[in-house]
Amino acid sequence: MMSGAPISRGRLHTDDEAGFVLVAVLWILAALAALASIYSTYAIQTGSASHILDDRVQAEASIRGGIEMTVLRQLSAPEKARPSQGGFTLRIGHTGVAVRFRSEAARIDLNAAPPDLLAGIFAAIGVDSSQAKSYADRIVGWRTKPDSNAGDSEANLYATSRSPYPPRQGPFNSSLELGLVLGLPTPVVERVLPFVTVFSGQSGIDVESADRTVLAALPGMTPEIMKAVLKARASAPDDQEALLSKLGPVRSRATLGGSKALRSSVDVEFDNGRRVHAEVVFRLRDGEGEPYDILSWRDDFDGPTPIAWDPGR
DSSP: OOOSOOOOHHHHHHHHHHHHHHHHHHHHHHHHHHHHHHHHHHHHHHHHHHHHHHHHHHHHHHHHHHHHHHHHHHHTSOGGGOOSEEEEEEEETTEEEEEEEEEGGGSEETTTOOHHHHHHHHHHTTOOHHHHHHHHHHHHHHHSOOOTTTOOHHHHHHHHTTOSSOOOOSOOSOGGGGGGSTTOOHHHHHHHGGGEESSSOOSSEETTTOOHHHHHTSTTOOHHHHHHHHHHHHHOTTOHHHHHHTTGGGGGGEEOSOOSEEEEEEEEEETTSOEEEEEEEEEEOOSSSOSEEEEEEEEGGGSOOOOOOOTTO
C-alpha cells in the first residue's frame, strides 16, 4: 500500500511549463548553432572568393605586363630587325612572369593559306594525302563566297549531308570553327589546332619561327630539306638569305617574318606557389594611339589553357 501526499494539479502544471521552457531553450540553442555554422561557411566562402578575385586581378595585371614588355621590345627595334620569336622573364608585384612569344605567321592561316598548304598541314599530322586534300577543299569551301552564276555547290553539299548548319562562306572568325567544317573528325581538328590561326593574314608561313610540323606542311618538303633548314636556323639564325637558299623548291610558300600579330605564352607564378598560364594573341600598331590590340586572350581562370607552343620542337 502506497502512502504519501497527493500531487497537486498546480505542481503538474509547473513541471509541464518547465519542460516546455527547456525544450524551447534547446531549440533556440540549436537554431543559434545552425546560424553560426551558416555564417562561418559564408565567411569562409566569401574570404575564399575574395582571395580568388585578388589572385585573378594580380594574374591579369602580370599577364598584361608581360604582353606590354613584349610590345615595347618589338616596337623599340626597326620593323625588319624585330625577332619573330623570343622570351624573357620579369618580376611584377608578388609574381614572377615568364614570357615566350612567336610570330603568328609561324602558323597556317585558315583564311589566307592556299589549298596545297592546307592539305600539307593535315598530311603533316598523319592524314593520308587524298583525305588531306578533301579536308583542304572543305576549308576553302567554308571560307569562300559562292559564285552567283555557278550555284551554291558547297551549301548543297552540307544540305545533302543533313548538316544542321550551312557553311559560313566567309572568313573564319576563330580556328575553333574547324570543328564545324563538314567531314573533319574531332580528333583531327584537335591535332591540327596548334598549327593554324586566323590572325596572321599571310598566305605562306614564317620559316624562321615555324616548328617542324608546320615546316613539313610546305609543298615539296623533304627530310633532306627539313634537315638543312633546321641546321641553318640553329647555326646562323640571323642569316635570312642562307635560310632561304636551303628551301629550294619549297621557297614559294615561305616568308620571313612579315606579320604584326604575335602569340605570347605567359606563365605567372605567385609567391605562394600558385601558377597561372595564359595564351594571348596581339597585333602591333605602328603609329599614334594604342601600341597594340588584343586579338585573343585565354587564361586558366577560363579553364586550363593548352600550351600550344613548345620551343623545343
